[in-house]
Amino acid sequence: MTHSLTALDLAEARDGLTARKFSARELTESYIRAVEGARPLNAFITETPERALTMAEAADQRLARGEGRPLDGIPIAVKDLYCTKGVLTTAGSHILDGFRPPYESTVTEKLWQAGAVMLGKANLDEFAMGSSNTTSWYGPVENPWRKQSERHSGDNRPLVPGGSSGGSAAAVAAHAAVAATGTDTGGSIRQPASYCGIVGLKPSYGRCSRWGVVAYASSLDHPGPMTRTVRDAAIMLRAMAGHDPKDSTSAPVPVPDYEAALTGDIRRLRIGIPHEYRADGMPGEIEVLWQQGAEWLREAGAEPVEISLPHIKYALPAYYIIAPAEASSNLARYDGVRFGLRVEGESLDEMYELTRAAGFGAEVRRRVLIGTYVLSAGYYDAYYLKAQRVRALIAQDFAAAFERVDCLLAPTAPSAAFAIGEQSDDPIAMYLNDVFTVPANLAGLPAISVPAGLSADGLPLGLQVIGRAFDEAGVLRVAEVLETAAQFRHLPAFIAGGRG
Amino acid sequence: MSTDRMIEGRTGKWETVIGLEVHAQIVSQAKLFSGAATEFGAEPNTQVSPVDAAFPGMLPVINRHCVEQAVKTGLGLDAEINLTSVFDRKNYFYPDLPAGYQISQYLQPVVGHGRVVLDMPDGSAREIAITRLHLEQDAGKSLHDQHPSLTYVDLNRAGVGLMEIVSEPDLRSAEEAGIFLRKLRSLLRYLGTCDGNMDEGSMRCDVNVSVRHPGEPYGTRCEIKNVNSVRYVMQAIEYEARRQVELLEDGGSVVQQTRLFDVGHGVTRPMRSKEEAHDYRYFPDPDLLPLVLDPAWVEGLRVALPELPDVKKARFVSALGLPPDDAAVLVAEQATALFFERVAAGRDAKAAANWVTGDLFAALNRLGIGIEQSPVSPEQLGALIDLIANGTISGRLAKDVFAEMAATGADPAAIVEKKGLRQVTDETAIAAAIDAVLAREADKVAEYQAGRDKLYGFFVGQIMRATQGKANPALVNQLLKQKLIS
């Protein structure tokens, strides 16, 4: 139906701009309309069309002079966890009402330096805590996908896009952005990518700078790209990655040309199949898809190998001690004094307590309380230290596996997208959505989700490739082979069925 | 153990046990984890980075120079340097602590056990053990007196590097605590790692006090926070020890609590915080990695340390022959020691010491200034000493010359010339003066020759008056004796 500019992926748009088939302004205007059209999804908290046009015009001037930068004119959505100078930055929370940062995050600064255009700030679970984008102060995000009514009578409820980077995923999937930035602390890039049928890459820890990204759990937060294709992810990662002296945990390693690494050749690579990556009640179709994935890789000349990660089932509980602990400390700064919401009180402590009670949602409050508890006197050894020891064991499991294989293949999530409201009563049920993604966060390893097939209800399912530290190139290469084999050409109802 | 420091109570003698935690601001251009400036006295919130103000997404990066200063201080304290140390978050809420946590070091500080040697008034040396030194951020300033219902917060100081230096509870009196603090301050100034300026808050002290009967285990202690002068530390200790003794002798028990020293009333009183027992929930800061120091780098710092007071004092005694008391006075402040060394270079060290600790100190006290602002330079003082040594001027008149030097900053030679104070060494002239006096006082001469020896001093005085004090005393004696005999 469409020769619409918004149907082009990043590489295609880049090539079209370079060849001057259309201008950056035209491309951005198409996306501004697409963003407006996608409002029913609630994927954006703040739209920045004027700024986008200004940036597009600057890109056009550079392109006209033949001085095009790698992402010139490419319209992207920025997860509202990244501080953008002078532009409202909320972290999806009431407690950051009105906050306009006087600084730009390192990663977004790099993207603007590369010529990208900012369409707006994407919705997210509050403070990146969640796997459904239903905890945002700004309301839930809808997945552009719906269950296919031919297959399942009547159930046309809106679905979650996954989280926490739900707005980013929905925007990319609905063609309301070419690409988006996300962050992944327990799976928040990969799981929504899987639910929305797009590509989501969590790089190695320290690969992308955390400076200017609102912190949730410092040792687990990973900024990364969300795109339509693996090639697009490679292009975005190259622009986003790099050592930052302002972030002490930033890795002092050079950034390779990821696009050039997409050779398509994975012959003789050994692909680990971790047999513990199975969850109770996981639909059989996911197991089938996983085996299909292994088969695709075998056909491409790689060698699937069964491996064991014996402690992997403890990754999730370890995560739900470590992440809340770090978060409880990182979120102490939200106190009504220097920015954001303030609820007045008779005393200072009352002001703190009322501000934070009003400003934080239920999930954030839950995690801050758990985190405070597990760090408190008498419990630190039993919980926090214990969890960090288990973390060390999980890292050892991966290290041992990588002596036998080059990367791992696993499902991304134990299910497809579920209906908004379906899991909201049971926090632990919500936490289990991250069971396959969390291990790579604990170990700081690069991992990508690639849309590989549809569920029985016609919803996207992703497969995950996990690699050695700083081997994003290898992970991308294997992922592209999967992508080629999977030929996932489906589009969500929101686009295909006619837009609003 | 000396019992004269103890408190005499109804139930016997009480020993005061004191431990000090000194917070010393690190001398550096920029803060410990950010690039904002550290200078004192700036307009509020003008020396604040978004990192210091704990804005969303901000991250700490450690200042190498601050680490160096901490290690140098550790070396100066003769302490173990821990090549691996860890930064921890100390979590609590207060408006001058923007992040809701302070970056500090808990279980693995950068410096371990060390010591400070005190020069006691009776000439003995007493060693006080240092438990540890760690790096941490300073907090901002809360002003509670600017508004009836608001506290104002200035974050200029938030994030400035501090060294927390903790002593073992080895101190046994307020006096000892005072000596310890002065010694520590002097050491830090020698090292250039802290300016020790308690008025400006660059050195502050938390004082832990408990009491016990000698030989018993330690009693419950109270902590008196943020005392900002040596005098107040001593007063606070005196008061608190007595308070605890009275409490215990009345049958009560000491409650472990945090107290403040009320300067106006000279008493300690409990702090009115809601939570007495803070649960700081320490954990390693995940935004930082372990601090790992290169042993060669540490060794390089050790080799480059300046000569420290204890070593300098020993050298003054052994190489320069100074009495230990004088040496101690000269090394107490590095500026004094350096001044003295320049005066003493190539001269009689004892003379130099006497002039510095005598006339110079008196003049500085009178003018209310420190030796860094001395109107007399070391070279000028040295020149004055030379003039005495080579007989140009008498010791007595030199004092007058010095007073003039202090008042005008002029060189001694110029003053001597201008005032005509040159010592008279011309034997003929002295002989003539003596003859004149003896002729005038002929009857007293007769008395002297008859046995009244005391009149000798009278004759000397008259001769000095007649020569306006300029006659060389040795020559006067020599010639006067000759003439009196004949």
Place this chain on the structure above:
Amino acid sequence: MALDRATVAHIASLARIRLAEAELEPLANELSQILNWVEQLNEVDTSAVAPMASVAASRLPMREDRVTDGDSPEAILGNAPRTAPSGGKAGFFAVPKVVE
């Protein structure tokens, strides 16, 4: 580990989050459930391994002692809900008075 209401109230106080009376019981149940769930970590023998605080393997990088920031009170005070002036562009954050 079962948390009781008093513990939840204490934790909330440490975290400076006001809880209504009516919330204490349900929260205690919820948090207890989560803590019980994470306690499965006790099944793991961790005696032979040290806690892993960070996956970043390098040592702490250090910066030069130069003033590179500050001197921008507008940026620091610009988002504050309440400030008090002090002359020029400088000023204070203002909070309810603390009694010491």
